[in-house]
Amino acid sequence: MPDRLFKPEIGKDDLPSAPTEEFFETLERADVYLPVSTEVSPVPPESRIVMHTDPRSAGADRFRLVQIRLTSIQASRKLKSLLITSPLPEDGKSTVTLNLATGLSEEGKRPVLVLEADVHRPTLLKKLGLKAWPGLTESYKRGSDPMLAIRRIEPLGFYLLPAGQPGEEGSRLLQSDFASQLIKGLSSSSFHWILIDSPPTTPVADIIALKALADATLLVARAGKTPREAIEESTRNLGRDHIIGIILNGVEGFDRMYSKYYGYGKSEAPVKKTKPNVIEGLELGKRGR
Amino acid sequence: MHYLGELPEQQQGNLAILAGLHTQLQNAMATLSRAREQQAYLQSLLSQYENLAAAGVPAPGMATASPTETIKAELTRLRNEKADLLARYTAKYPDVVKIDEEIKETEALLAASTQAAGPTKDGAVQESSKSARSSERDATTAQLKSQLEANQLEIQNATEDAEQTKARIAEYQRRLNLTPVREQELADLLRDYDQSKLHYDDLLSKKTQSELATSLERRQQGQRFRIIDRPSLPVKPSSADHVKISLAGLAAGIAVGVALALLVESRDYSLRDEQELRRIFAFPLMIGVPMLLSKVEEQRRSRVKALEWIAGVALCLFVCATEFYVYRRG
Numbered sequence: 001m002p003d004r005l006f007k008p009e010i011g012k013d014d015l016p017s018a019p020t021e022e023f024f025e026t027l028e029r030a031d032v033y034l035p036v037s038t039e040v041s042p043v044p045p046e047s048r049i050v051m052h053t054d055p056r057s058a059g060a061d062r063f064r065l066v067q068i069r070l071t072s073i074q075a076s077r078k079l080k081s082l083l084i085t086s087p088l089p090e091d092g093k094s095t096v097t098l099n100l101a102t103g104l105s106e107e108g109k110r111p112v113l114v115l116e117a118d119v120h121r122p123t124l125l126k127k128l129g130l131k132a133w134p135g136l137t138e139s140y141k142r143g144s145d146p147m148l149a150i151r152r153i154e155p156l157g158f159y160l161l162p163a164g165q166p167g168e169e170g171s172r173l174l175q176s177d178f179a180s181q182l183i184k185g186l187s188s189s190s191f192h193w194i195l196i197d198s199p200p201t202t203p204v205a206d207i208i209a210l211k212a213l214a215d216a217t218l219l220v221a222r223a224g225k226t227p228r229e230a231i232e233e234s235t236r237n238l239g240r241d242h243i244i245g246i247i248l249n250g251v252e253g254f255d256r257m258y259s260k261y262y263g264y265g266k267s268e269a270p271v272k273k274t275k276p277n278v279i280e281g282l283e284l285g286k287r288g289r
Numbered sequence: 290m291h292y293l294g295e296l297p298e299q300q301q302g303n304l305a306i307l308a309g310l311h312t313q314l315q316n317a318m319a320t321l322s323r324a325r326e327q328q329a330y331l332q333s334l335l336s337q338y339e340n341l342a343a344a345g346v347p348a349p350g351m352a353t354a355s356p357t358e359t360i361k362a363e364l365t366r367l368r369n370e371k372a373d374l375l376a377r378y379t380a381k382y383p384d385v386v387k388i389d390e391e392i393k394e395t396e397a398l399l400a401a402s403t404q405a406a407g408p409t410k411d412g413a414v415q416e417s418s419k420s421a422r423s424s425e426r427d428a429t430t431a432q433l434k435s436q437l438e439a440n441q442l443e444i445q446n447a448t449e450d451a452e453q454t455k456a457r458i459a460e461y462q463r464r465l466n467l468t469p470v471r472e473q474e475l476a477d478l479l480r481d482y483d484q485s486k487l488h489y490d491d492l493l494s495k496k497t498q499s500e501l502a503t504s505l506e507r508r509q510q511g512q513r514f515r516i517i518d519r520p521s522l523p524v525k526p527s528s529a530d531h532v533k534i535s536l537a538g539l540a541a542g543i544a545v546g547v548a549l550a551l552l553v554e555s556r557d558y559s560l561r562d563e564q565e566l567r568r569i570f571a572f573p574l575m576i577g578v579p580m581l582l583s584k585v586e587e588q589r590r591s592r593v594k595a596l597e598w599i600a601g602v603a604l605c606l607f608v609c610a611t612e613f614y615v616y617r618r619g
Contacts, residue, residue: 045583045584045585045586046583048581048582048583050581058579059578059579059580059581062576062577062578062579063578065576066574066576066578069573069574069576070574073573073574092578095581096578099581218574221560222559223559223560223561223562223577224557224559224560224561225559226559226560227558227559228558228559228560228569229558231560231570235570240572243572244572244573244574245572245573245574245575245576246566246570246572246574246575247574247576247577247578248560248562248563248566248575248576248577248578249578249580250578250579250580251561251562251563251577251578251579251580252561252562252579252580253562253579254577254578254579
C-alpha cells in the first residue's frame with residue numbers, strides 16, 4: 001500500500017467517489033496530497049480527556065510527564081509506533097491513548113495518529129462523542145484504502161483511524177497482511193506518533209501480531225484491580241525488551257498531593273479551536289522524493 | 290436446785306404466798322395484840338387482888354360474889370370471846386381451839402368450885418364465909434396467875450409465829466427481788482444453750498451424712514460423691530454479665546473485622562501505587578496516573594464517601610449506645 005500523505009488544502013470535492021490506484025499515482029506525480037476530513041468532538045466529560053478538559057489537574061500533569069518521557073525516549077531510539085495495551089479489559093488503555101494523543105499532538109502542532117486496533121470492542125468514537133464512520137473493518141471487507149478513514153479530531157488535534165463496526169473477522173484482520181501493511185505504511189509516513197489502541201493481551205494471538213508491527217509497547221494496568229500475575233504474564237507474552245513502560249491507572253492520593261504541595265486546582269480549560277484543515281508544522285515529505 | 294424459788298415462772302406463786310404470809314402476819318399480830326391486852330388486864334387484875342388481899346379488903350366482886358360466880362363470869366367472858374372469834378374464823382382456827390380449851394378448864398373449875406361450896410350456919414357461915422373468901426381469893430389469884438401464865442405462853446407463841454412469818458415474808462421478798470436477775474441469767478443460759486444446740490445439731494447432721502456417705506461407698510451403692518463444700522445462696526444473680534459479654538462481642542466483632550480486612554488485603558495481588566510498581570518491575574517508563582473522574586462522577590464519589598462516613602459513625606454510635614445501655618442495665 002503506498003504511503004499516503006495528507007494535505008488539507010485540497011478540498012474534499014476534488015476526490016473521486018472511488019479513488020483508484022492510478023488516481024493515487026497521479027496524485028503522487030502531481031505532488032498532491034489527500035485531504036483530511038475533520039470531526040469536531042464535543043469532548044464529553046465521560047471521555048476523561050483531562051489533557052483538554054482540565055489541563056491543570058493532577059492527571060493532566062502526569063500525562064505530560066509520560067509525554068516528556070516518551071519524547072525523551074524517542075530522541076534516543078527509533079520510537080514512532082507505540083502499542084498501548086493492558087492485561088485485562090477496562091484497565092483504561094483507551095483513556096490513556098486519547099490523553100497521550102492529545103498531549104503528544106501539542107494542540108495540533110505535531111501529527112499524531114491514533115489507530116484503533118481493538119476491533120472486538122471499539123470505544124473511541126463513543127468516548128469522543130462522535131458518530132461512527134467506516135473504519136478498519138469496513139476497509140478490510142471492501143478492500144478499500146484504510147487511509148481514507150483517517151480523520152482529524154478537533155479540538156484535540158490528533159488524527160483517528162477508527163476500528164469500524166465489530167465483527168467476526170476482527171482477529172483475522174489483525175493477523176492479516178492488511179494490518180501489517182497498514183501499520184508499516186503508517187510507520188513510514190510523516191506522523192510523529194502512531195498510537196495503536198489495541199485489544200487486551202488476552203487473546204494472545206491478536207496482541208502478538210500487533211506487537212510485531214509496533215516499535216514498542218506501553219502497558220496499562222489499573223491500580224487495585226489488575227493482578228500482578230496478569231501484568232507479569234503480559235510482560236512475558238510481549239517480551240520485556242519490547243515493553244517500554246507501565247502506566248498504572250487510577251492511583252489514589254495524587255489529587256491531595258498536588259493540591260497540598262503544588263496548589264493545583266481544577267479549572268475549566270477553554271476549548272481551543274484551531275483552524276480546521278490546517279496542519280501547522282507538518283513536514284510535507286514526498287515518498288521517494 | 291440452787292435457784293429454786295427464784296425462777297421467773299415461780300414469781301406468781303411467790304406473790305400469792307407472800308400475800309398469804311402478809312395476811313398470816315396480820316392475824317398473828319392481831320393475836321399478839323389481843324394477848325398483850327389480855328396480859329395487861331390479867332396483870333392489872335392480879336395486882337388489884339394482891340393489893341386488896343394485903344389490905345384485908347375483899348376484892349371487888351368478891352365480897353358479895355362467891356368463887357363460883359367469879360368463875361361463871363370468867364366462863365361467860367370466854368364464851369363471849371369465842372363467839373367473837375367464831376364470827377371471824379372457823380372452829381378449827383387455833384385461837385378458837387385455845388379458847389375452847391380455856392372454856393373447858395374454866396367449866397371444870399366451875400364444877401369443882403360448885404362442889405366445894407355448900408349450905409352452913411351463921412357462925413359457921415361467917416367463919417366459913419371468911420375462909421371461903423380467903424380460899425376464894427387464893428383460888429382467884431391462882432387462876433389469874435395461871436391465866437397469866439397461859440397468856441404469857443400465848444404471847445410467846447404469837448410472837449414466835451409473827452417472827453417466823455416475818456422471816457418467811459423476808460425470804461419470799463428476797464426471792465421476788467432476785468427473780469429479774471435470775472430471769473436475765475436464765476435468758477443468757479438459754480441463748481448459749483440454743484447456739485450450742487444449733488452447733489451440735491449441725492455437727493450431728495454432718496456426722497450423720499458422713500457416716501451415710503461412708504456407708505454408701507462401702508456398699509458401693511448410690512453415686513460416688515461427697516459434699517466438700519455446701520452450696521450457699523448467691524448474693525446476686527449468677528446470670529451472665531451483660532457488660533462483659535457486650536464488650537467481648539465488641540472486641541470479637543472488631544477482631545473479626547480486622548481479620549477479614551487482613552484476609553482481603555492478603556488476597557489482593559494488585560498494585561496500589563508507583564512505589565509498588567517500581568519495586569516489582571524495572572522499565573524505563575513507570576508512571577502512575579490518578580483516577581480521571583468527571584465532575585458528576587466526583588460528586589457522586591464524594592456523596593458515597595460521605596454516606597460511608599455517616600454510616601460508619603452511626604454504626605459506632607449505635608454500638609456505643611448499646612454498650613452504654615447494657616452497662617446501665619447491669
